Amino acid sequence: MSGQRVDAKVVMLGKEYVGKTSLVERYVHNRFLVGPYQNTIGAAFVAKPIQVGDRVVTLGIWDTAGSERYEAMSRIYYRGAKAAIVCYDLTDSSSFQRVQFWVKELQSCEELCRIYLCGTKSDLVANDHSTRKVDYHDVQDYADEIKAQLFETSSKEGRNIDELFQKVAEDYHNSTSFQLMTEEKGVDLGQKRDSYFYSCCH
Numbered sequence: 001m002s003g004q005r006v007d008a009k010v011v012m013l014g015k016e017y018v019g020k021t022s023l024v025e026r027y028v029h030n031r032f033l034v035g036p037y038q039n040t041i042g043a044a045f046v047a048k049p050i051q052v053g054d055r056v057v058t059l060g061i062w063d064t065a066g067s068e069r070y071e072a073m074s075r076i077y078y079r080g081a082k083a084a085i086v087c088y089d090l091t092d093s094s095s096f097q098r099v100q101f102w103v104k105e106l107q108s109c110e111e112l113c114r115i116y117l118c119g120t121k122s123d124l125v126a127n128d129h130s131t132r133k134v135d136y137h138d139v140q141d142y143a144d145e146i147k148a149q150l151f152e153t154s155s156k157e158g159r160n161i162d163e164l165f166q167k168v169a170e171d172y173h174n175s176t177s178f179q180l181m182t183e184e185k186g187v188d189l190g191q192k193r194d195s196y197f198y199s200c201c202h
C-alpha cells in the first residue's frame with residue numbers, strides 16, 4: 001500500500017466535552033455519533049485530503065484529549081503544527097477560559113502555528129438563545145487581537161465545518177511554507193491512510 005504524505009499538521013485543542021472529536025467525525029466521516037459521551041484518552045489521528053484550487057492538500061489532524069489530566073500530552077501534539085483549531089462550547093463560558101490558556105501556550109511555543117477559534121454546538125444556541133454563554137462579538141474582538149479566524153459550528157447539523165477545514169487548508173496552501181513542505185518535508189505516514197489511528201484513544 002502506498003504511503004500517504006501529510007502536508008500540514010493540524011491540532012484540535014480545547015476543554016473536555018467541547019466537541020473536538022465530534023467535529024473531526026463530522027468532517028471526515030460526515031456523521032454525528034449519538035450515545036454516551038466517551039472522553040478521548042491521549043489523542044487520535046486522521047489524515048484527510050482536501051482540494052484547494054488545482055491542488056490537493058492533505059491535512060494530518062490530531063484530536064487531543066481535553067481533560068487537564070492529559071495536558072502534558074496535548075503539548076506533544078501541537079509541536080510543529082501549522083494550524084490549531086482551539087475549540088470552546090458556546091454553552092459553557094469556562095470552556096472559553098481554556099481557549100485563552102491554549103492560545104497563550106501556542107503564542108509562546110509555536111509562533112508559526114495559525115490559530116482558528118471554534119465555538120461548537122451552535123445548534124443548541126440557535127434553538128434557545130438563552131443557552132449562549134459566550135458572546136460572538138467578544139470572541140471576534142479577541143480573535144482580531146490574536147490574529148485568529150473565528151468559526152461557530154454544529155457537528156450535529158454539520159454547520160460551518162467544511163468551511164473551517166477548507167479555510168485551514170487554503171491558508172496553508174497560500175503560505176510560503178507550502179512549497180517547502182511538499183518538496184522537502186512531506187511526512188510519510190505509511191499505512192495510516194484515511195482512518196483513525198487510535199494511539200491510545202476512545
Ligand SMILES: Nc1nc2c(ncn2[C@@H]2O[C@H](COP(=O)(O)OP(=O)(O)OP(=O)(O)O)[C@@H](O)[C@H]2O)c(=O)[nH]1
Pocket residue numbers: 014015016017018019020021022023033034036037038039040041064065066067120121122123124153154155156157
Ligand atoms: N448538540 C450538540 N452536541 C454536540 C455537538 N458536538 C458535540 N456534542 C456533544 O458533546 C459531547 C462531547 O463531544 P466530544 O466530541 O466527545 O467532545 P471532546 O471535546 O472530543 O471531548 P474530550 O475527548 O473529552 O476532549 C458529546 O455528548 C457530543 O454528542 C454539537 O455540535 N451539537
